[in-house]
Amino acid sequence: MINFQWRKWNKTLHRDIGYLSVAMVIIYGVSGIAVNHIGDWNPNYKLSKRIVQINPIVSQDRDEIIGQTVSSLSIMESPENYFRPDSNTAQLFYPGKTYSVDLPTGNVLIESTPSRPVLFEMNQLHLNAVKGVWTYIADIFALGLIFMGISGMFILKGSTGIMGRGKWFVVIGTIIPLFYWIWYQYLQ
Amino acid sequence: MKTISIILIAIALTFNTVDAGAKKEKRKYGKAITLKEKTKISDIIANPEKFNGKRLLVEGPIVDVCKERGCWIKIGGDKEFESLRFKVEDGVIVFPLEIKGKSTVAEGVLSVKTYSKEDLIKSGEEHAKKEGTEFDPSTITEGKTVIQLKGEGALVEIQ
Structure with a gap:
Protein backbone atom coordinates (compact mmCIF):
# COMPACT_ATOMS: atom_id res chain seq x y z
CA MET A 1 0.00 0.00 0.00
CA ILE A 2 1.30 3.41 -0.97
CA ASN A 3 1.93 5.62 2.01
CA PHE A 4 0.45 8.90 0.83
CA GLN A 5 2.04 11.68 2.83
CA TRP A 6 -0.83 14.13 2.55
CA ARG A 7 0.59 16.63 5.05
CA LYS A 8 3.85 16.87 3.14
CA TRP A 9 1.98 17.39 -0.15
CA ASN A 10 -0.31 19.90 1.51
CA LYS A 11 2.69 21.89 2.72
CA THR A 12 4.45 21.72 -0.65
CA LEU A 13 1.39 22.78 -2.64
CA HIS A 14 0.55 25.54 -0.15
CA ARG A 15 4.10 26.87 -0.43
CA ASP A 16 4.37 26.74 -4.23
CA ILE A 17 0.88 28.03 -4.97
CA GLY A 18 1.72 30.80 -2.51
CA TYR A 19 4.82 31.72 -4.49
CA LEU A 20 2.82 31.68 -7.72
CA SER A 21 0.16 33.90 -6.20
CA VAL A 22 2.36 36.64 -4.72
CA ALA A 23 1.94 39.09 -7.62
CA MET A 24 -1.78 38.38 -7.95
CA VAL A 25 -2.37 38.81 -4.20
CA ILE A 26 -0.63 42.19 -4.33
CA ILE A 27 -2.62 43.25 -7.43
CA TYR A 28 -5.97 42.21 -5.97
CA GLY A 29 -5.12 43.50 -2.50
CA VAL A 30 -3.89 46.94 -3.57
CA SER A 31 -6.70 47.35 -6.08
CA GLY A 32 -9.21 46.11 -3.51
CA ILE A 33 -8.26 48.91 -1.11
CA ALA A 34 -8.33 51.42 -3.98
CA VAL A 35 -11.79 50.53 -5.29
CA ASN A 36 -13.17 50.03 -1.78
CA HIS A 37 -13.01 53.80 -1.33
CA ILE A 38 -14.46 54.72 -4.70
CA GLY A 39 -16.87 57.10 -2.97
CA ASP A 40 -13.95 59.23 -1.77
CA TRP A 41 -11.70 59.26 -4.80
CA ASN A 42 -11.33 58.01 -8.34
CA PRO A 43 -9.00 55.00 -8.17
CA ASN A 44 -8.36 54.95 -11.92
CA TYR A 45 -7.93 58.55 -13.02
CA LYS A 46 -6.59 61.87 -11.84
CA LEU A 47 -9.35 64.25 -12.81
CA THR A 113 -8.15 62.58 -17.16
CA PRO A 114 -4.75 60.90 -17.13
CA SER A 115 -4.89 57.41 -15.69
CA ARG A 116 -3.08 56.61 -12.45
CA PRO A 117 0.02 54.64 -13.44
CA VAL A 118 0.12 51.02 -12.20
CA LEU A 119 -3.06 51.42 -10.13
CA PHE A 120 -5.16 51.80 -13.29
CA GLU A 121 -3.73 48.57 -14.70
CA MET A 122 -4.22 46.76 -11.38
CA ASN A 123 -7.85 47.88 -11.23
CA GLN A 124 -8.48 46.82 -14.80
CA LEU A 125 -7.21 43.34 -13.96
CA HIS A 126 -8.95 43.17 -10.59
CA LEU A 127 -12.32 44.24 -12.00
CA ASN A 128 -11.79 42.07 -15.08
CA ALA A 129 -12.32 44.94 -17.50
CA VAL A 130 -10.01 43.14 -19.91
CA LYS A 131 -12.25 40.02 -20.12
CA GLY A 132 -11.11 37.20 -22.44
CA VAL A 133 -8.57 34.71 -21.14
CA TRP A 134 -8.03 36.83 -18.03
CA THR A 135 -11.40 35.63 -16.75
CA TYR A 136 -10.02 32.08 -16.52
CA ILE A 137 -6.67 33.19 -15.10
CA ALA A 138 -8.57 35.04 -12.36
CA ASP A 139 -10.74 31.97 -11.75
CA ILE A 140 -7.64 29.80 -11.31
CA PHE A 141 -6.17 32.38 -8.93
CA ALA A 142 -9.41 32.37 -6.93
CA LEU A 143 -9.30 28.59 -6.69
CA GLY A 144 -5.67 28.88 -5.60
CA LEU A 145 -6.67 31.26 -2.83
CA ILE A 146 -9.38 28.86 -1.65
CA PHE A 147 -6.85 26.06 -1.64
CA MET A 148 -4.35 28.14 0.32
CA GLY A 149 -6.99 29.09 2.85
CA ILE A 150 -7.97 25.48 3.47
CA SER A 151 -4.49 23.96 3.22
CA GLY A 152 -3.11 26.66 5.54
CA MET A 153 -5.19 25.23 8.38
CA PHE A 154 -3.42 21.89 8.16
CA ILE A 155 0.22 22.89 7.88
CA LEU A 156 1.05 22.91 11.57
CA LYS A 157 0.29 20.22 14.09
CA GLY A 158 -0.06 20.46 17.83
CA SER A 159 -1.01 23.41 20.00
CA THR A 160 -0.61 26.00 17.22
CA GLY A 161 -2.42 23.84 14.63
CA ILE A 162 -6.09 23.68 13.74
CA MET A 163 -6.80 21.45 16.74
CA GLY A 164 -5.08 23.92 19.06
CA ARG A 165 -5.39 27.69 19.10
CA GLY A 166 -5.76 27.69 15.29
CA LYS A 167 -9.43 26.75 15.57
CA TRP A 168 -10.18 29.92 17.54
CA PHE A 169 -8.65 32.09 14.85
CA VAL A 170 -10.75 30.26 12.25
CA VAL A 171 -13.88 30.82 14.33
CA ILE A 172 -13.11 34.54 14.79
CA GLY A 173 -12.39 34.90 11.07
CA THR A 174 -15.73 33.30 10.27
CA ILE A 175 -17.71 35.27 12.84
CA ILE A 176 -16.56 38.68 11.55
CA PRO A 177 -18.21 38.49 8.08
CA LEU A 178 -21.13 36.42 9.37
CA PHE A 179 -22.07 38.78 12.20
CA TYR A 180 -21.49 41.84 10.08
CA TRP A 181 -23.93 40.54 7.46
CA ILE A 182 -26.56 39.69 10.10
CA TRP A 183 -26.19 43.20 11.57
CA TYR A 184 -26.34 44.82 8.12
CA GLN A 185 -29.33 42.81 6.96
CA TYR A 186 -31.50 42.62 10.07
CA LEU A 187 -30.31 44.81 12.93
CA GLN A 188 -29.28 48.22 11.60
CA MET B 1 19.72 37.68 -16.55
CA LYS B 2 20.24 37.56 -20.31
CA THR B 3 17.24 35.27 -20.70
CA ILE B 4 15.05 37.58 -18.62
CA SER B 5 16.14 40.56 -20.74
CA ILE B 6 15.26 38.72 -23.95
CA ILE B 7 11.84 37.75 -22.56
CA LEU B 8 11.14 41.35 -21.48
CA ILE B 9 12.14 42.74 -24.87
CA ALA B 10 9.98 40.14 -26.63
CA ILE B 11 6.98 41.06 -24.43
CA ALA B 12 7.54 44.78 -25.09
CA LEU B 13 7.73 44.20 -28.85
CA THR B 14 4.60 42.03 -28.77
CA PHE B 15 2.54 44.67 -26.97
CA ASN B 16 3.96 47.37 -29.22
CA THR B 17 2.90 45.42 -32.31
CA VAL B 18 -0.58 44.74 -30.91
CA ASP B 19 -1.00 48.40 -30.01
CA ALA B 20 0.10 49.59 -33.43
CA GLY B 21 -2.41 47.26 -35.05
CA ALA B 22 -5.19 48.26 -32.67
CA LYS B 23 -4.82 51.93 -33.55
CA LYS B 24 -6.34 51.27 -36.95
CA GLU B 25 -9.20 49.21 -35.62
CA LYS B 26 -12.36 49.58 -33.67
CA ARG B 27 -12.23 48.44 -30.08
CA LYS B 28 -15.07 46.14 -29.08
CA TYR B 29 -16.86 46.44 -25.74
CA GLY B 30 -19.35 43.77 -24.71
CA LYS B 31 -21.23 41.65 -27.23
CA ALA B 32 -20.83 41.80 -30.98
CA ILE B 33 -23.02 44.19 -32.94
CA THR B 34 -25.84 42.28 -34.63
CA LEU B 35 -27.86 45.05 -36.29
CA LYS B 36 -26.92 46.72 -39.54
CA GLU B 37 -29.47 49.48 -39.78
CA LYS B 38 -28.77 52.49 -37.60
CA THR B 39 -31.42 54.58 -35.90
CA LYS B 40 -30.91 58.30 -35.58
CA ILE B 41 -30.77 59.55 -32.00
CA SER B 42 -32.90 62.51 -33.07
CA ASP B 43 -35.65 60.09 -34.20
CA ILE B 44 -35.48 58.27 -30.84
CA ILE B 45 -35.73 61.48 -28.85
CA ALA B 46 -38.53 62.82 -31.04
CA ASN B 47 -40.64 59.72 -30.51
CA PRO B 48 -39.25 57.52 -27.72
CA GLU B 49 -42.42 55.47 -27.19
CA LYS B 50 -42.21 54.21 -30.77
CA PHE B 51 -38.84 52.60 -30.00
CA ASN B 52 -39.43 51.57 -26.37
CA GLY B 53 -38.26 47.98 -25.81
CA LYS B 54 -36.74 47.71 -29.28
CA ARG B 55 -33.19 46.70 -30.09
CA LEU B 56 -31.45 49.64 -31.74
CA LEU B 57 -28.08 50.54 -33.23
CA VAL B 58 -27.01 54.15 -32.82
CA GLU B 59 -23.88 56.10 -33.67
CA GLY B 60 -22.23 59.31 -32.61
CA PRO B 61 -19.41 60.80 -30.58
CA ILE B 62 -18.92 59.71 -26.97
CA VAL B 63 -19.49 63.00 -25.18
CA ASP B 64 -19.29 61.73 -21.61
CA VAL B 65 -18.21 58.60 -19.71
CA CYS B 66 -19.07 57.42 -16.19
CA LYS B 67 -16.04 58.55 -14.19
CA GLU B 68 -16.52 56.19 -11.28
CA ARG B 69 -17.28 52.79 -12.75
CA GLY B 70 -17.24 53.21 -16.53
CA CYS B 71 -20.81 51.89 -16.51
CA TRP B 72 -22.30 54.31 -19.03
CA ILE B 73 -21.41 56.51 -21.93
CA LYS B 74 -23.35 59.40 -23.39
CA ILE B 75 -23.59 59.42 -27.16
CA GLY B 76 -24.02 62.73 -28.95
CA GLY B 77 -26.94 62.92 -31.35
CA ASP B 78 -27.06 63.81 -35.02
CA LYS B 79 -28.80 67.05 -34.04
CA GLU B 80 -27.37 69.67 -31.69
CA PHE B 81 -28.26 69.62 -28.00
CA GLU B 82 -29.31 65.95 -28.10
CA SER B 83 -27.64 62.90 -26.60
CA LEU B 84 -28.54 59.41 -25.46
CA ARG B 85 -27.22 57.54 -22.45
CA PHE B 86 -25.91 54.03 -23.14
CA LYS B 87 -26.08 52.23 -19.79
CA VAL B 88 -24.45 48.88 -19.15
CA GLU B 89 -24.58 46.60 -16.15
CA ASP B 90 -21.85 47.39 -13.64
CA GLY B 91 -18.77 45.32 -14.37
CA VAL B 92 -20.17 43.63 -17.48
CA ILE B 93 -18.66 46.34 -19.66
CA VAL B 94 -16.22 48.90 -18.23
CA PHE B 95 -15.72 51.93 -20.44
CA PRO B 96 -12.39 53.67 -19.88
CA LEU B 97 -12.37 57.47 -19.67
CA GLU B 98 -9.96 57.80 -22.57
CA ILE B 99 -12.70 56.90 -25.06
CA LYS B 100 -14.40 60.23 -24.37
CA GLY B 101 -14.52 62.11 -27.66
CA LYS B 102 -14.14 59.00 -29.82
CA SER B 103 -16.82 57.90 -32.28
CA THR B 104 -18.90 54.85 -31.54
CA VAL B 105 -21.63 52.59 -32.85
CA ALA B 106 -23.55 50.99 -30.03
CA GLU B 107 -26.33 48.44 -29.77
CA GLY B 108 -28.87 47.93 -27.02
CA VAL B 109 -32.52 47.88 -26.06
CA LEU B 110 -34.28 51.20 -25.58
CA SER B 111 -35.81 51.87 -22.19
CA VAL B 112 -38.26 54.69 -21.66
CA LYS B 113 -39.36 55.30 -18.08
CA THR B 114 -41.50 58.11 -16.78
CA TYR B 115 -41.05 59.12 -13.16
CA SER B 116 -43.55 61.26 -11.26
CA LYS B 117 -42.43 64.09 -9.00
CA GLU B 118 -43.24 61.89 -5.97
CA ASP B 119 -41.15 59.02 -7.38
CA LEU B 120 -38.16 61.33 -7.86
CA ILE B 121 -38.43 62.75 -4.34
CA LYS B 122 -38.66 59.28 -2.81
CA SER B 123 -35.71 58.09 -4.88
CA GLY B 124 -33.69 61.20 -3.99
CA GLU B 125 -34.36 60.69 -0.28
CA GLU B 126 -33.37 57.03 -0.43
CA HIS B 127 -30.20 57.86 -2.34
CA ALA B 128 -29.27 60.60 0.15
CA LYS B 129 -29.87 58.23 3.08
CA LYS B 130 -27.73 55.55 1.48
CA GLU B 131 -24.91 57.94 0.61
CA GLY B 132 -25.15 59.93 3.84
CA THR B 133 -25.77 63.18 1.95
CA GLU B 134 -28.46 65.84 2.16
CA PHE B 135 -31.38 66.06 -0.24
CA ASP B 136 -33.66 69.03 -0.77
CA PRO B 137 -37.08 67.88 -2.10
CA SER B 138 -37.88 71.42 -3.24
CA THR B 139 -35.32 71.01 -6.02
CA ILE B 140 -37.72 68.53 -7.67
CA THR B 141 -40.48 70.52 -9.32
CA GLU B 142 -41.82 68.04 -11.86
CA GLY B 143 -41.57 64.47 -13.08
CA LYS B 144 -39.30 63.41 -15.91
CA THR B 145 -38.92 60.83 -18.63
CA VAL B 146 -35.64 58.95 -18.76
CA ILE B 147 -34.65 57.55 -22.15
CA GLN B 148 -31.64 55.27 -22.27
CA LEU B 149 -30.25 52.42 -24.24
CA LYS B 150 -29.62 49.32 -22.13
CA GLY B 151 -26.24 48.65 -23.64
CA GLU B 152 -25.10 45.27 -24.87
CA GLY B 153 -22.22 46.00 -27.20
CA ALA B 154 -20.28 48.88 -28.70
CA LEU B 155 -17.51 49.48 -31.17
CA VAL B 156 -15.31 52.48 -30.46
CA GLU B 157 -12.97 53.97 -33.05
CA ILE B 158 -9.49 54.18 -31.60
CA GLN B 159 -7.29 56.23 -33.91
Whole structure:
Protein backbone atom coordinates (compact mmCIF):
# COMPACT_ATOMS: atom_id res chain seq x y z
CA MET A 1 0.00 0.00 0.00
CA ILE A 2 1.30 3.41 -0.97
CA ASN A 3 1.93 5.62 2.01
CA PHE A 4 0.45 8.90 0.83
CA GLN A 5 2.04 11.68 2.83
CA TRP A 6 -0.83 14.13 2.55
CA ARG A 7 0.59 16.63 5.05
CA LYS A 8 3.85 16.87 3.14
CA TRP A 9 1.98 17.39 -0.15
CA ASN A 10 -0.31 19.90 1.51
CA LYS A 11 2.69 21.89 2.72
CA THR A 12 4.45 21.72 -0.65
CA LEU A 13 1.39 22.78 -2.64
CA HIS A 14 0.55 25.54 -0.15
CA ARG A 15 4.10 26.87 -0.43
CA ASP A 16 4.37 26.74 -4.23
CA ILE A 17 0.88 28.03 -4.97
CA GLY A 18 1.72 30.80 -2.51
CA TYR A 19 4.82 31.72 -4.49
CA LEU A 20 2.82 31.68 -7.72
CA SER A 21 0.16 33.90 -6.20
CA VAL A 22 2.36 36.64 -4.72
CA ALA A 23 1.94 39.09 -7.62
CA MET A 24 -1.78 38.38 -7.95
CA VAL A 25 -2.37 38.81 -4.20
CA ILE A 26 -0.63 42.19 -4.33
CA ILE A 27 -2.62 43.25 -7.43
CA TYR A 28 -5.97 42.21 -5.97
CA GLY A 29 -5.12 43.50 -2.50
CA VAL A 30 -3.89 46.94 -3.57
CA SER A 31 -6.70 47.35 -6.08
CA GLY A 32 -9.21 46.11 -3.51
CA ILE A 33 -8.26 48.91 -1.11
CA ALA A 34 -8.33 51.42 -3.98
CA VAL A 35 -11.79 50.53 -5.29
CA ASN A 36 -13.17 50.03 -1.78
CA HIS A 37 -13.01 53.80 -1.33
CA ILE A 38 -14.46 54.72 -4.70
CA GLY A 39 -16.87 57.10 -2.97
CA ASP A 40 -13.95 59.23 -1.77
CA TRP A 41 -11.70 59.26 -4.80
CA ASN A 42 -11.33 58.01 -8.34
CA PRO A 43 -9.00 55.00 -8.17
CA ASN A 44 -8.36 54.95 -11.92
CA TYR A 45 -7.93 58.55 -13.02
CA LYS A 46 -6.59 61.87 -11.84
CA LEU A 47 -9.35 64.25 -12.81
CA SER A 48 -8.00 67.72 -13.43
CA LYS A 49 -10.05 70.81 -14.27
CA ARG A 50 -8.97 74.36 -15.03
CA ILE A 51 -10.65 77.33 -16.58
CA VAL A 52 -9.08 79.68 -19.10
CA GLN A 53 -10.58 82.75 -20.71
CA ILE A 54 -10.93 83.48 -24.41
CA ASN A 55 -13.01 86.06 -26.23
CA PRO A 56 -16.76 85.33 -26.27
CA ILE A 57 -17.92 83.56 -29.43
CA VAL A 58 -21.03 84.94 -31.05
CA SER A 59 -21.24 82.60 -34.00
CA GLN A 60 -23.32 79.42 -33.84
CA ASP A 61 -21.52 77.89 -36.82
CA ARG A 62 -19.54 74.75 -36.04
CA ASP A 63 -16.47 75.60 -38.10
CA GLU A 64 -16.27 79.14 -36.77
CA ILE A 65 -16.61 77.98 -33.17
CA ILE A 66 -13.86 75.39 -33.63
CA GLY A 67 -11.65 77.85 -35.54
CA GLN A 68 -11.92 80.62 -32.95
CA THR A 69 -11.40 78.23 -30.04
CA VAL A 70 -8.32 76.48 -31.39
CA SER A 71 -6.72 79.72 -32.53
CA SER A 72 -7.41 81.44 -29.19
CA LEU A 73 -5.96 78.49 -27.29
CA SER A 74 -3.08 77.99 -29.76
CA ILE A 75 -4.07 74.39 -30.38
CA MET A 76 -2.40 73.03 -33.49
CA GLU A 77 -4.73 70.14 -34.30
CA SER A 78 -8.39 69.80 -35.15
CA PRO A 79 -10.55 68.12 -32.51
CA GLU A 80 -11.43 64.45 -32.81
CA ASN A 81 -15.08 65.30 -32.23
CA TYR A 82 -17.34 68.21 -31.51
CA PHE A 83 -20.62 68.40 -29.59
CA ARG A 84 -23.13 71.02 -28.51
CA PRO A 85 -24.80 69.89 -25.25
CA ASP A 86 -26.80 73.13 -25.10
CA SER A 87 -27.11 76.42 -26.94
CA ASN A 88 -24.43 78.14 -24.83
CA THR A 89 -21.84 75.38 -24.81
CA ALA A 90 -19.56 73.76 -27.37
CA GLN A 91 -17.31 70.82 -26.54
CA LEU A 92 -14.13 70.02 -28.42
CA PHE A 93 -12.67 66.58 -27.81
CA TYR A 94 -8.98 65.76 -28.03
CA PRO A 95 -7.25 62.58 -26.86
CA GLY A 96 -7.40 62.68 -23.06
CA LYS A 97 -8.68 66.27 -22.98
CA THR A 98 -12.03 68.02 -23.33
CA TYR A 99 -12.52 71.74 -23.90
CA SER A 100 -15.99 72.95 -22.91
CA VAL A 101 -16.48 76.48 -24.22
CA ASP A 102 -19.13 78.71 -22.68
CA LEU A 103 -19.77 80.75 -25.81
CA PRO A 104 -21.34 83.91 -24.30
CA THR A 105 -18.59 84.40 -21.67
CA GLY A 106 -15.59 82.79 -23.34
CA ASN A 107 -14.89 80.66 -20.28
CA VAL A 108 -13.24 77.41 -21.33
CA LEU A 109 -13.25 74.47 -18.94
CA ILE A 110 -10.34 72.18 -19.73
CA GLU A 111 -10.75 68.69 -18.33
CA SER A 112 -8.05 66.07 -18.54
CA THR A 113 -8.15 62.58 -17.16
CA PRO A 114 -4.75 60.90 -17.13
CA SER A 115 -4.89 57.41 -15.69
CA ARG A 116 -3.08 56.61 -12.45
CA PRO A 117 0.02 54.64 -13.44
CA VAL A 118 0.12 51.02 -12.20
CA LEU A 119 -3.06 51.42 -10.13
CA PHE A 120 -5.16 51.80 -13.29
CA GLU A 121 -3.73 48.57 -14.70
CA MET A 122 -4.22 46.76 -11.38
CA ASN A 123 -7.85 47.88 -11.23
CA GLN A 124 -8.48 46.82 -14.80
CA LEU A 125 -7.21 43.34 -13.96
CA HIS A 126 -8.95 43.17 -10.59
CA LEU A 127 -12.32 44.24 -12.00
CA ASN A 128 -11.79 42.07 -15.08
CA ALA A 129 -12.32 44.94 -17.50
CA VAL A 130 -10.01 43.14 -19.91
CA LYS A 131 -12.25 40.02 -20.12
CA GLY A 132 -11.11 37.20 -22.44
CA VAL A 133 -8.57 34.71 -21.14
CA TRP A 134 -8.03 36.83 -18.03
CA THR A 135 -11.40 35.63 -16.75
CA TYR A 136 -10.02 32.08 -16.52
CA ILE A 137 -6.67 33.19 -15.10
CA ALA A 138 -8.57 35.04 -12.36
CA ASP A 139 -10.74 31.97 -11.75
CA ILE A 140 -7.64 29.80 -11.31
CA PHE A 141 -6.17 32.38 -8.93
CA ALA A 142 -9.41 32.37 -6.93
CA LEU A 143 -9.30 28.59 -6.69
CA GLY A 144 -5.67 28.88 -5.60
CA LEU A 145 -6.67 31.26 -2.83
CA ILE A 146 -9.38 28.86 -1.65
CA PHE A 147 -6.85 26.06 -1.64
CA MET A 148 -4.35 28.14 0.32
CA GLY A 149 -6.99 29.09 2.85
CA ILE A 150 -7.97 25.48 3.47
CA SER A 151 -4.49 23.96 3.22
CA GLY A 152 -3.11 26.66 5.54
CA MET A 153 -5.19 25.23 8.38
CA PHE A 154 -3.42 21.89 8.16
CA ILE A 155 0.22 22.89 7.88
CA LEU A 156 1.05 22.91 11.57
CA LYS A 157 0.29 20.22 14.09
CA GLY A 158 -0.06 20.46 17.83
CA SER A 159 -1.01 23.41 20.00
CA THR A 160 -0.61 26.00 17.22
CA GLY A 161 -2.42 23.84 14.63
CA ILE A 162 -6.09 23.68 13.74
CA MET A 163 -6.80 21.45 16.74
CA GLY A 164 -5.08 23.92 19.06
CA ARG A 165 -5.39 27.69 19.10
CA GLY A 166 -5.76 27.69 15.29
CA LYS A 167 -9.43 26.75 15.57
CA TRP A 168 -10.18 29.92 17.54
CA PHE A 169 -8.65 32.09 14.85
CA VAL A 170 -10.75 30.26 12.25
CA VAL A 171 -13.88 30.82 14.33
CA ILE A 172 -13.11 34.54 14.79
CA GLY A 173 -12.39 34.90 11.07
CA THR A 174 -15.73 33.30 10.27
CA ILE A 175 -17.71 35.27 12.84
CA ILE A 176 -16.56 38.68 11.55
CA PRO A 177 -18.21 38.49 8.08
CA LEU A 178 -21.13 36.42 9.37
CA PHE A 179 -22.07 38.78 12.20
CA TYR A 180 -21.49 41.84 10.08
CA TRP A 181 -23.93 40.54 7.46
CA ILE A 182 -26.56 39.69 10.10
CA TRP A 183 -26.19 43.20 11.57
CA TYR A 184 -26.34 44.82 8.12
CA GLN A 185 -29.33 42.81 6.96
CA TYR A 186 -31.50 42.62 10.07
CA LEU A 187 -30.31 44.81 12.93
CA GLN A 188 -29.28 48.22 11.60
CA MET B 1 19.72 37.68 -16.55
CA LYS B 2 20.24 37.56 -20.31
CA THR B 3 17.24 35.27 -20.70
CA ILE B 4 15.05 37.58 -18.62
CA SER B 5 16.14 40.56 -20.74
CA ILE B 6 15.26 38.72 -23.95
CA ILE B 7 11.84 37.75 -22.56
CA LEU B 8 11.14 41.35 -21.48
CA ILE B 9 12.14 42.74 -24.87
CA ALA B 10 9.98 40.14 -26.63
CA ILE B 11 6.98 41.06 -24.43
CA ALA B 12 7.54 44.78 -25.09
CA LEU B 13 7.73 44.20 -28.85
CA THR B 14 4.60 42.03 -28.77
CA PHE B 15 2.54 44.67 -26.97
CA ASN B 16 3.96 47.37 -29.22
CA THR B 17 2.90 45.42 -32.31
CA VAL B 18 -0.58 44.74 -30.91
CA ASP B 19 -1.00 48.40 -30.01
CA ALA B 20 0.10 49.59 -33.43
CA GLY B 21 -2.41 47.26 -35.05
CA ALA B 22 -5.19 48.26 -32.67
CA LYS B 23 -4.82 51.93 -33.55
CA LYS B 24 -6.34 51.27 -36.95
CA GLU B 25 -9.20 49.21 -35.62
CA LYS B 26 -12.36 49.58 -33.67
CA ARG B 27 -12.23 48.44 -30.08
CA LYS B 28 -15.07 46.14 -29.08
CA TYR B 29 -16.86 46.44 -25.74
CA GLY B 30 -19.35 43.77 -24.71
CA LYS B 31 -21.23 41.65 -27.23
CA ALA B 32 -20.83 41.80 -30.98
CA ILE B 33 -23.02 44.19 -32.94
CA THR B 34 -25.84 42.28 -34.63
CA LEU B 35 -27.86 45.05 -36.29
CA LYS B 36 -26.92 46.72 -39.54
CA GLU B 37 -29.47 49.48 -39.78
CA LYS B 38 -28.77 52.49 -37.60
CA THR B 39 -31.42 54.58 -35.90
CA LYS B 40 -30.91 58.30 -35.58
CA ILE B 41 -30.77 59.55 -32.00
CA SER B 42 -32.90 62.51 -33.07
CA ASP B 43 -35.65 60.09 -34.20
CA ILE B 44 -35.48 58.27 -30.84
CA ILE B 45 -35.73 61.48 -28.85
CA ALA B 46 -38.53 62.82 -31.04
CA ASN B 47 -40.64 59.72 -30.51
CA PRO B 48 -39.25 57.52 -27.72
CA GLU B 49 -42.42 55.47 -27.19
CA LYS B 50 -42.21 54.21 -30.77
CA PHE B 51 -38.84 52.60 -30.00
CA ASN B 52 -39.43 51.57 -26.37
CA GLY B 53 -38.26 47.98 -25.81
CA LYS B 54 -36.74 47.71 -29.28
CA ARG B 55 -33.19 46.70 -30.09
CA LEU B 56 -31.45 49.64 -31.74
CA LEU B 57 -28.08 50.54 -33.23
CA VAL B 58 -27.01 54.15 -32.82
CA GLU B 59 -23.88 56.10 -33.67
CA GLY B 60 -22.23 59.31 -32.61
CA PRO B 61 -19.41 60.80 -30.58
CA ILE B 62 -18.92 59.71 -26.97
CA VAL B 63 -19.49 63.00 -25.18
CA ASP B 64 -19.29 61.73 -21.61
CA VAL B 65 -18.21 58.60 -19.71
CA CYS B 66 -19.07 57.42 -16.19
CA LYS B 67 -16.04 58.55 -14.19
CA GLU B 68 -16.52 56.19 -11.28
CA ARG B 69 -17.28 52.79 -12.75
CA GLY B 70 -17.24 53.21 -16.53
CA CYS B 71 -20.81 51.89 -16.51
CA TRP B 72 -22.30 54.31 -19.03
CA ILE B 73 -21.41 56.51 -21.93
CA LYS B 74 -23.35 59.40 -23.39
CA ILE B 75 -23.59 59.42 -27.16
CA GLY B 76 -24.02 62.73 -28.95
CA GLY B 77 -26.94 62.92 -31.35
CA ASP B 78 -27.06 63.81 -35.02
CA LYS B 79 -28.80 67.05 -34.04
CA GLU B 80 -27.37 69.67 -31.69
CA PHE B 81 -28.26 69.62 -28.00
CA GLU B 82 -29.31 65.95 -28.10
CA SER B 83 -27.64 62.90 -26.60
CA LEU B 84 -28.54 59.41 -25.46
CA ARG B 85 -27.22 57.54 -22.45
CA PHE B 86 -25.91 54.03 -23.14
CA LYS B 87 -26.08 52.23 -19.79
CA VAL B 88 -24.45 48.88 -19.15
CA GLU B 89 -24.58 46.60 -16.15
CA ASP B 90 -21.85 47.39 -13.64
CA GLY B 91 -18.77 45.32 -14.37
CA VAL B 92 -20.17 43.63 -17.48
CA ILE B 93 -18.66 46.34 -19.66
CA VAL B 94 -16.22 48.90 -18.23
CA PHE B 95 -15.72 51.93 -20.44
CA PRO B 96 -12.39 53.67 -19.88
CA LEU B 97 -12.37 57.47 -19.67
CA GLU B 98 -9.96 57.80 -22.57
CA ILE B 99 -12.70 56.90 -25.06
CA LYS B 100 -14.40 60.23 -24.37
CA GLY B 101 -14.52 62.11 -27.66
CA LYS B 102 -14.14 59.00 -29.82
CA SER B 103 -16.82 57.90 -32.28
CA THR B 104 -18.90 54.85 -31.54
CA VAL B 105 -21.63 52.59 -32.85
CA ALA B 106 -23.55 50.99 -30.03
CA GLU B 107 -26.33 48.44 -29.77
CA GLY B 108 -28.87 47.93 -27.02
CA VAL B 109 -32.52 47.88 -26.06
CA LEU B 110 -34.28 51.20 -25.58
CA SER B 111 -35.81 51.87 -22.19
CA VAL B 112 -38.26 54.69 -21.66
CA LYS B 113 -39.36 55.30 -18.08
CA THR B 114 -41.50 58.11 -16.78
CA TYR B 115 -41.05 59.12 -13.16
CA SER B 116 -43.55 61.26 -11.26
CA LYS B 117 -42.43 64.09 -9.00
CA GLU B 118 -43.24 61.89 -5.97
CA ASP B 119 -41.15 59.02 -7.38
CA LEU B 120 -38.16 61.33 -7.86
CA ILE B 121 -38.43 62.75 -4.34
CA LYS B 122 -38.66 59.28 -2.81
CA SER B 123 -35.71 58.09 -4.88
CA GLY B 124 -33.69 61.20 -3.99
CA GLU B 125 -34.36 60.69 -0.28
CA GLU B 126 -33.37 57.03 -0.43
CA HIS B 127 -30.20 57.86 -2.34
CA ALA B 128 -29.27 60.60 0.15
CA LYS B 129 -29.87 58.23 3.08
CA LYS B 130 -27.73 55.55 1.48
CA GLU B 131 -24.91 57.94 0.61
CA GLY B 132 -25.15 59.93 3.84
CA THR B 133 -25.77 63.18 1.95
CA GLU B 134 -28.46 65.84 2.16
CA PHE B 135 -31.38 66.06 -0.24
CA ASP B 136 -33.66 69.03 -0.77
CA PRO B 137 -37.08 67.88 -2.10
CA SER B 138 -37.88 71.42 -3.24
CA THR B 139 -35.32 71.01 -6.02
CA ILE B 140 -37.72 68.53 -7.67
CA THR B 141 -40.48 70.52 -9.32
CA GLU B 142 -41.82 68.04 -11.86
CA GLY B 143 -41.57 64.47 -13.08
CA LYS B 144 -39.30 63.41 -15.91
CA THR B 145 -38.92 60.83 -18.63
CA VAL B 146 -35.64 58.95 -18.76
CA ILE B 147 -34.65 57.55 -22.15
CA GLN B 148 -31.64 55.27 -22.27
CA LEU B 149 -30.25 52.42 -24.24
CA LYS B 150 -29.62 49.32 -22.13
CA GLY B 151 -26.24 48.65 -23.64
CA GLU B 152 -25.10 45.27 -24.87
CA GLY B 153 -22.22 46.00 -27.20
CA ALA B 154 -20.28 48.88 -28.70
CA LEU B 155 -17.51 49.48 -31.17
CA VAL B 156 -15.31 52.48 -30.46
CA GLU B 157 -12.97 53.97 -33.05
CA ILE B 158 -9.49 54.18 -31.60
CA GLN B 159 -7.29 56.23 -33.91
